[in-house]
Amino acid sequence: MSSAHRFATQAIHAGAAPDPATGARATPIYFTNGFVFDSTEQAADIFAMRRTGFSYSRGSNPTVAALERRVAALEGAKAAVAVSSGQSAVLLVLMTLMRSGEAYVASPRLFGGSLGLMRRLDGRYDLKPQFAAGLDPADFEAAITPETRAIVCESIVNPCATVVDIAGIAEVARRHGLPLVVDSTLASPALIRPIEHGADIVIHSTSKFLGGSGQTIGGMICDAGRFDWTRPGRYNLLNEPWPDYDGLVVTERFPDFPFAVACRLFGLRDLGPGLSPMNAFLTLTGIETLPLRMARHCANARAVAAHLKDHPAVEWVSYPGLPGQPGEELANRYVPQGPGSIFTFALKGGEPAALRFIAALELVSHLVNIGEIKSLAIHPATTTHRQLRPEERAAAMVGPETVRLSIGLENVEDILADIDQALAQAA
Structure with missing residues (x-):
């Protein structure tokens, strides 16, 4: 080859x-x-x-x-x-x-x-x-x-x-x-x-x-x-x-x-x-479809992150592909297509709201993996990052109020609709 x-x-x-x-x-x-x-x-x-x-x-x-x-x-x-x-x-x-x-x-x-x-x-x-x-x-x-x-x-x-x-x-x-x-x-x-x-x-x-x-x-x-x-x-x-x-x-x-x-x-x-x-x-x-999938992953993730950033129930979003986000310059330099499809966001209602949000999701699966064609969500503080000390979780932006999303390849309108209905139930 x-x-x-x-x-x-x-x-x-x-x-x-x-x-x-x-x-x-x-x-x-x-x-x-x-x-x-x-x-x-x-x-x-x-x-x-x-x-x-x-x-x-x-x-x-x-x-x-x-x-x-x-x-x-x-x-x-x-x-x-x-x-x-x-x-x-x-x-x-x-x-x-x-x-x-x-x-x-x-x-x-x-x-x-x-x-x-x-x-x-x-x-x-x-x-x-x-x-x-x-x-x-x-x-x-x-x-x-x-x-x-x-x-x-x-x-x-x-x-x-x-x-x-x-x-x-x-x-x-x-x-x-x-x-x-x-x-x-x-x-x-x-x-x-x-x-x-x-x-x-x-x-x-x-x-x-x-x-x-x-x-x-x-x-x-x-x-x-x-x-x-x-x-x-x-x-x-x-x-x-x-x-x-x-x-x-x-x-x-x-x-x-x-x-x-x-x-x-x-x-x-x-x-x-x-x-x-x-x-x-x-x-x-x-791998044969990797470049096609990554383009869709990044486009969907950017749309979801932008939507969450403007949602009244959301405290913050960590996705440097959005304008004005910390790390935007490095993201633009290294990943002009977008910084992938995994990111975190925090709910204003704290850990209870984060857990209610995950439980209310229907299309998005509550699953520990990332990078799949299906959209996934997890609560890192009690699963993937539970062994970290509280101050370390805060520095890693995975505190108790935080949800990690892995955005998949579904129609983005359907992903957003599921997130919105889950946020409404989490309030």
């Missing part, structure tokens, strides 16, 4: 081709856990990483590999590794980057599940998050210490829709010789391609916009292939010999995408969160 093809063409064709055995145009679902070897020499070579090939579907599978190639192409990455969930992707990135006692600078605004994982890894394995005081590049730089091994942020913050200055943070990362890890789940590559703004690693929960239909769980790690991992005393899984692979040094054997290889060896072969080929197939199918 030519890299010269434009985004929508790559969303349909990248990473796949007609099946050479049968001529099937759709990517086959290779529902097998193992693969027959041609010889004992081939088997040994594959297990020793002396040659590529399929051996066991936990580590690699042809259907999953097609998805990895497609997402890598859409992100402009050298390679990608698919895993069983977005949470697994975050876990594998952090554990591949660091040993116990090492640290990373993290955005103060992240998905609640990511924050919970970071605190658990800190308490149990001494992988230390150093939270920046704010979202400005200078805040990230101020948090760097000699123990820091990476910077981690989201491209669009879940759930308040704030757009992050990726290029500014990437410049900080480069000055300090650190890789920048960007969770771009809320943007998808249709809105933001973080590698083009300086990111070194991009993470996705494919359960959201990439899949699109709320059918599957999956995650993706994309390696830009340009960070210099060879600094002495750091990144031992990439720089030091693996005794169980005949002394393999990943940066020497795979210089174009060493981080992806390290994630596959440690993450998939050792820890084991592989992606099902059926989930890979459904995600491949979903």
Whole structure:
């Protein structure tokens, strides 16, 4: 597949081709856990990483590999590794980057599940998050210490829709010789391609916009292939010999995408969160319509956010795609199409009104996922962000009075009608 093809063409064709055995145009679902070897020499070579090939579907599978190639192409990455969930992707990135006692600078605004994982890894394995005081590049730089091994942020913050200055943070990362890890789940590559703004690693929960239909769980790690991992005393899984692979040094054997290889060896072969080929197939199918869906998602979300902003029952709306909203300049710079379809708003009646609103919704589903073709709502303070302290929930704009919406692809007039009738009942 030519890299010269434009985004929508790559969303349909990248990473796949007609099946050479049968001529099937759709990517086959290779529902097998193992693969027959041609010889004992081939088997040994594959297990020793002396040659590529399929051996066991936990580590690699042809259907999953097609998805990895497609997402890598859409992100402009050298390679990608698919895993069983977005949470697994975050876990594998952090554990591949660091040993116990090492640290990373993290955005103060992240998905609640990511924050919970970071605190658990800190308490149990001494992988230390150093939270920046704010979202400005200078805040990230101020948090760097000699123990820091990476910077981690989201491209669009879940759930308040704030757009992050990726290029500014990437410049900080480069000055300090650190890789920048960007969770771009809320943007998808249709809105933001973080590698083009300086990111070194991009993470996705494919359960959201990439899949699109709320059918599957999956995650993706994309390696830009340009960070210099060879600094002495750091990144031992990439720089030091693996005794169980005949002394393999990943940066020497795979210089174009060493981080992806390290994630596959440690993450998939050792820890084991592989992606099902059926989930890979459904995600491949979903990606084919990604650019069309994202345009409709953004248009619908902007209309709903504008409607809520002017509603007398609403205290505030956090959607920087609206004129005069905080973060409008960054949103215009990075996502002129719109900052996605997930955002928060607060009801003047506080938590009781927020809960009544959600209970009264009929078309919009009360559901914890985001990025689906169906519109969804949740109360973050008691669900996705419940583990945060009250002051942290307030800073993340997910206080008790707050509702998170994920706007889908329905006719926007029907979405607005459902929201209005629910607001009337919540008053």
